[in-house]
Amino acid sequence: MAKPQSIQVRGLNEAVRALKVIGVPAKEISAAAADSGEIVAREARTLVPVKTGALRRSIRVSKQQRKVVVRAGGSRTPYANPIHWGWFRRGILPNPFFSMALKLNIEAIYTRYFENIETLINKYK
Secondary structure, X not given: OOOOOOOOOOOXXXXXXXXXXXXXXXXXXXXXXXXXXXXXXXXXXXXXXOOOOHHHHHOEEEEOXXXXXXXXXXXXXXXXXXXXXXXXXXXEOOOOHHHHHHHHHHXXXXXXXXXXXXXXXXXHO
């Protein structure tokens, strides 16, 4: 199958399909997204409130089948959501460290992601 001479993309799903058409392995597409997710994780680690450091250490980027997710919490830190979103009945005010990390870095995230995608296109065209 011949590689296309040009690619027109209207959305992220189409972009991923187009990258696969030109031969970019799914692992490399996922790695490009994960690299952008690390920007959010790194910033969130600086903004999260710290008592023991367990919540900070739980912030991670995970690659799932079709997406990359930045998350915090787990069985050892089940309080991640109440810390972020608040729990008014218990007197816990919101501390939206993830939302702030995303807001503070949205341009850098987009820039990094598109740079990574451009690198993949140039590598496999």
